[in-house]
Amino acid sequence: MIMYYVSISIAIMSSALYHFSQKATPRDVNPPAALLVTYAVAMVLTAGLLYFIPAKKGILTEVRQLNWASYLLAVSIVGLEVGFLLAYRSGWNIGLAAVLVNVAASLVLVPVALLVFKDKLNWVNIAGILTCLVGLIMLNWRR
DSSP: OHHHHHHHHHHHHHHHHHHHHHHHSOTTSOHHHHHHHHHHHHHHHHHHHHHHSOOTTOHHHHHHTOOHHHHHHHHHHHHHHHHHHHHHHTTOOHHHHHHHHHHHHHHHHHHHHHHTSOOOOOHHHHHHHHHHHHHHHHHTOOO
16 A cells, blocks of 8 residues: 555656756757756666566566557657657746646546546546646636
């Protein structure tokens, strides 16, 4: 049960740190150059995680078991990085951009969850989805 809370806490803190770091990246630095450094550090940190979360069957065996999802994840990560970096450079507010993207992505994932992963929705979930839609309208409201 503790991993339930620890894992989501790591995700929340990492997401906040992610957006802070993206917004703080100097405007005059070339985005691919910034990402090269980011991914080099990420690779070292990820390799270090193997000490704490060892590959029981060996790293090569684990890598051989991967499918297309790991490659698609890499594409999505680069898209996120470049998208947010450019969004912040073009003037998006750090809180607004993060909320807008996360809510919109969650709404896009609802049909995927239902059709591909056979997730179920109840009336509380539907009310939450409607609230998110209203929230998106409010976030984009121009006065």
